[in-house]
Amino acid sequence: MELPGDALVNFIFPNNAKVWWSVMIVLYPYLTGLMAGAFVVSALSHVFKIKEFKPIANFALIAAFCFGLFAATPLLVHLGQPQRAYEIYVTPHLTSAMSIFGYFYSGYLVLLMIEIWLIYRPYFTRMANQTKGFMGFIWYLLTLGQLEYNPASAKVDQKIIAVLAGIGIPWASVLHGYVGFVFGSVKAVAWWATALQPFIFLSSAIVSGMAVLFLMYTFIRWRQRQAYDFAMVRKYMAFLWGIFILDYALEVIELAFVVYERGYHWSLIEPLLKGPLFDSYAIMQMGILSVTPLLILGYVVLSNISGRMMIHMANFGSLILLLQVLFMRFNVVVGGQLISKSERGFVDFEWEILAKEGILTAIVLFVAPFVTYYIISRFIPIFDDPAAGKEGS
Amino acid sequence: MMPIPSPIEADTDSRREFLRNILAGTATATVLMVFGPGAMALSDPTRRTKNKAKHQFAYVININNCIGCGNCVRACNKENNVPASVFRTWVERYVVTDEGVYVESPNGGLKGFEAVNKKLRQNFKKSFTVPKMCNHCEDPPCVQVCPVGATFKTEEGFVLVDHAHCLGCAYCVQACPYAARYIDPIKHVSDKCDWCYHRVKNGKLPACVTVCPNKARLFGDLKDPESEVTKIFKEDQWMVLKPHMHTDPTCFYIGLPREVV
Numbered sequence: 299m300e301l302p303g304d305a306l307v308n309f310i311f312p313n314n315a316k317v318w319w320s321v322m323i324v325l326y327p328y329l330t331g332l333m334a335g336a337f338v339v340s341a342l343s344h345v346f347k348i349k350e351f352k353p354i355a356n357f358a359l360i361a362a363f364c365f366g367l368f369a370a371t372p373l374l375v376h377l378g379q380p381q382r383a384y385e386i387y388v389t390p391h392l393t394s395a396m397s398i399f400g401y402f403y404s405g406y407l408v409l410l411m412i413e414i415w416l417i418y419r420p421y422f423t424r425m426a427n428q429t430k431g432f433m434g435f436i437w438y439l440l441t442l443g444q445l446e447y448n449p450a451s452a453k454v455d456q457k458i459i460a461v462l463a464g465i466g467i468p469w470a471s472v473l474h475g476y477v478g479f480v481f482g483s484v485k486a487v488a489w490w491a492t493a494l495q496p497f498i499f500l501s502s503a504i505v506s507g508m509a510v511l512f513l514m515y516t517f518i519r520w521r522q523r524q525a526y527d528f529a530m531v532r533k534y535m536a537f538l539w540g541i542f543i544l545d546y547a548l549e550v551i552e553l554a555f556v557v558y559e560r561g562y563h564w565s566l567i568e569p570l571l572k573g574p575l576f577d578s579y580a581i582m583q584m585g586i587l588s589v590t591p592l593l594i595l596g597y598v599v600l601s602n603i604s605g606r607m608m609i610h611m612a613n614f615g616s617l618i619l620l621l622q623v624l625f626m627r628f629n630v631v632v633g634g635q636l637i638s639k640s641e642r643g644f645v646d647f648e649w650e651i652l653a654k655e656g657i658l659t660a661i662v663l664f665v666a667p668f669v670t671y672y673i674i675s676r677f678i679p680i681f682d683d684p685a686a687g688k689e690g691s
Numbered sequence: 692m693m694p695i696p697s698p699i700e701a702d703t704d705s706r707r708e709f710l711r712n713i714l715a716g717t718a719t720a721t722v723l724m725v726f727g728p729g730a731m732a733l734s735d736p737t738r739r740t741k742n743k744a745k746h747q748f749a750y751v752i753n754i755n756n757c758i759g760c761g762n763c764v765r766a767c768n769k770e771n772n773v774p775a776s777v778f779r780t781w782v783e784r785y786v787v788t789d790e791g792v793y794v795e796s797p798n799g800g801l802k803g804f805e806a807v808n809k810k811l812r813q814n815f816k817k818s819f820t821v822p823k824m825c826n827h828c829e830d831p832p833c834v835q836v837c838p839v840g841a842t843f844k845t846e847e848g849f850v851l852v853d854h855a856h857c858l859g860c861a862y863c864v865q866a867c868p869y870a871a872r873y874i875d876p877i878k879h880v881s882d883k884c885d886w887c888y889h890r891v892k893n894g895k896l897p898a899c900v901t902v903c904p905n906k907a908r909l910f911g912d913l914k915d916p917e918s919e920v921t922k923i924f925k926e927d928q929w930m931v932l933k934p935h936m937h938t939d940p941t942c943f944y945i946g947l948p949r950e951v952v
Binding site: 303304305306307309311312313314315316318319373376377378379380382383385386389390391393394395396397399480484485486487562635638639640641642 | 777778781783788791792794795798799823832834835836837838839840841856857858859860861864865866868869870872873874878879880936952
């Protein structure tokens with residue numbers, strides 16, 4: 299293996315023997331991205347009035363909320379002193395890129411909750427009026443004691459929903475750009491330190507969020523034996539394809555810039571990309587997992603394909619994109635730490651299965667939003683129009 | 692045991708010179724901050740001594756004097772109960788050959804180094820040992836990134852960690868260009884060299900400085916004109932690790948070969 303710094307042997311600094319940010323910190327931006335991406339779909343309907351997305355706007359919002367609920371849990375698991383996590387709220391150190399993440403993230407979650415509450419308020423009111431007993435009390439609590447819902451209140455609610463969705467777009471963008479900033483601003487890690495990092499994180503977040511949402515949509519429609527909205531699927535794929543082209547372009551530009559510059563960063567990154575990260579970055583992330591969806595989604599968008607074949611191809615493309623972004627998160631977070639700060643060697647990354655920050659914990663945290671979605675969907679008609687009480691799609 | 696020097700007691704001439712330096716330094720710094728790159732302003736040496744603190748501590752490592760015995764690593768481990776897998780200080784041995792650079796730090800140099808093997812000796816150009824530790828930077832990235840302010844820089848120059856508030860997030864570990872920080876595997880908080888703050892506050896030297904047999908490690912007060920570190924600092928022949936990181940270390944190296952990262 300080619301080593302940086304004219305090194306004869308792999309030399310890493312003694313405190314570099316461990317990859318301090320591992321699977322949990324891969325999962326954290328991944329879940330945050332799924333939340334931000336799913337939200338964008340709802341905003342495309344609520345704010346940008348893409349009519350094809352109206353039937354899935356509420357579904358996207360609920361999914362975003364479910365991912366959001368768990369987005370910070372990997373961080374909590376990672377902390378050496380999780381019981382002190384609240385200190386980020388009470389004593390934020392404002393020079394830190396991480397310090398106001400707590401406020402940004404929580405604020406965004408509150409915004410999502412309010413928007414969802416306003417959308418489902420007519421349903422809560424109707425259920426509170428119709429249901430007795432314990433469940434009636436729960437529905438009553440969800441109405442916050444307001445059992446009347448008339449056209450005037452609907453009008454006000456719709457206005458607030460539009461405003462919240464409008465605020466939510468820059469908020470989601472900043473939130474995920476912020477996550478990229480947390481990495482991109484670390485000058486000590488050559489593979490992270492690029493001003494493009496926030497934009498790459500943001501665009502890949504939208505890609506992964508849209509991809510996971512599409513997979514959820516087709517799975518739910520298939521399980522419930524309901525028809526697919528083909529017009530929506532075509533439009534959706536056009537957006538997904540377009541945003542992924544932007545995302546991939548940014549990733550290529552980042553690499554091309556460093557390669558062409560041939561400076562300090564490339565002296566460290568070149569051996570990394572040709573060595574320990576060759577398979578997961580060059581072959582997988584930039585190769586197979588990017589070129590395949592570009593071709594498949596391109597075909598879906600540009601050809602006249604329709605029916606089940608379109609759904610299959612769109613599903614396959616979305617699944618590959620979901621993996622592409624997961625690989626990207628891994629290659630950034632773990633890959634950056636593989637270059638020892640000795641600049642003369644590479645750190646070994648060891649996969650852990652049952653450890654606190656191991657694969658098992660990651661699977662549990664990744665599955666949790668889907669379980670939460672399932673539970674919520676048992677009580678709230680996600681694909682129905684909350685005001686009309688009948689299916690809207 | 693060498694006592695910590697008393698605060699500055701300068702005569703009139705040196706005081707005038709000191710004031711002149713401060714004025715010149717302040718003017719230069721202001722011009723650079725307004726018109727020049729910020730990093731140049733950070734390198735202004737007078738800013739180390741112009742603050743109002745009673746002491747301004749600094750550390751000097753003389754590569755020419757280091758024999759790689761590992762005394763410092765052992766003393767540090769004993770003084771600070773450093774867990775086995777991590778290091779507050781360590782020593783690296785460099786063997787520069789025609790074919791490249793061979794670097795090693797077996798167990799942080801805790802037990803010194805074995806003789807250089809024959810193969811390396813054939814193409815041997817030079818060999819030397821380099822002690823490493825926290826650089827107690829003037830502009831420490833670890834302090835900048837701590838989300839709760841659990842790590843901070845004192846006026847006297849120490850970069851410290853408040854273990855009662857550290858979250859153990861390891862952001863500071865990532866931000867340190869020198870890999871001087873680690874997450875303590877027992878306490879689950881960030882830790883690193885603190886220049887033996889508990890000793891210095893009691894008028895003693897850091898443990899590593901005390902045990903160094905060849906004065907490769909020096910510690911003192913830049914506000915004491917008689918201190919060795921002040922004289923070295925004034926000679927302006929020192930170097931720092933990774934200057935391109937613009938962290939402005941307060942750990943100065945003498946005779947630092949270009950191969951050292």
